[in-house]
Amino acid sequence: MWNNRPIIIRIKRHENVHPFIQALHAQHVPLKHVVFREQEVSFETTMHYLPKIRRVRRRYRLKMDVYYADELHVFRAQLWTLLGLALMILIPLLCAQIIWRVDIEAASPELEERLGKTFQDTFQLETPMSKKALPSDAVIRQKLLEEHRDLSWVHIEKQGGRVILRPQESPKQTKQTNEKLASHLVATKSGVITHFNIQNGERKISVNDTAYEGDVLVSGVIESGEDQVFVGAKGEVYADYWLECSFKIPTKLTMETLQQKQWRVLVKGIHKEKEKVDYVQKKDLPIWLDPYVSIVEEQNTKKIQVELDESKKDSLLIPLLHEKVLRSLPAKTVIKKENLLQVKWGNGTVEGKVLFLVNENIASPIQGLQGE
Helix, strand or coil: CHHHCEEEEEEECCCCHHHHHHHHHHCCCCCEEEEECCCEEEEEEEHHHHHHHHHHHHHHCCCEEEEECCCCCCCCCCHHHHHHHHHHHHHHHHHCCEECEEEECCCCHHHHHHHHHHHHHHHCCCCCEEHHHCCCHHHHHHHHHHHCCCEEEEEEEEECCEEEEEEEECCCCCCCCCCCCECEEEECCCEEEEEEEEEECEECCCCCCEECCCCEEEECEEEECCEEEECCEEEEEEEEEEEEEEEEEECEEEEEEECCCEEEEEEECCECCCCCCCEEEECCCCCCCCCCEEEEEECCEEEEEEECCHHHHHHHHHHHHHHHHHHHCCCCCEEEEEEEEEEEEECCEEEEEEEEEEEEECEEEECCCCCC
């Protein structure tokens, strides 16, 4: 307890010292390490007996100094010390199980705002929250990539109670425009129609109908009485269809991960021009200093070895297959669902079949004469 803290009492030498000590023995006050010196007498006891010692001291009119015996101890085996040490360990452990912030670091404020709105609308999460309530990295990445087709990847970094989403935009591709409108939009494959994005033409099929390969989805010719008016067909028609794929990949993979960003100072004449670093941004310096010094934020990558096994089937294998198939499909294509049909492990490889539910633009323009 707190009143068992050891203390050292020093008394100036006096003729009443011996009667004083005998009186303490008579009142059953434990005294340890009693030392008689030329100028003083010292002994050790506990805080519990200090009031009783002071009453006896006043009776014998002695001068007394009190010191804590454990002043130089790093750790005191007391109840409050143990409770404080326990709280010092438990509080960080408890706080580490909570997500306090979810931040998005993107190349532009507009992308950060759009991604933040999608994240909130999709997962409906409020911080602070338990780490168990946070979906897995694969689920978060898949949902964000489905909603933002202009992204190639979303890096997810966890630092204590903070989650950082770093979206990586796909390279900009220039589209060649063709002013000549198609006569019709026909289906390139069979599927169930989900939605239209039509700028010109007349729909020949409805949402939730099944379209078969070669069917006319949008006509560029509108009938007006006995006449036919060519308006052209332009747009997109999206449909769901099942895609079965076989795969065979090694169980040992080499993957590249982005490392933490860091600022770097480059001085001309010290750092060689041939050094290549993936610079994210560069600080604007005064004109007189810019030719000699550059301050840049660099982004390095690190190669890591990953070994696939059955425990990583949902967390790693399916996302890899998802991304691989998605890259082989046209832009704006979305994979809604995937089911593993067969999986076989052995000889350092994993092979099998996977079934994807794909939503894709199946409309293909057919050029022809007006009025056809």
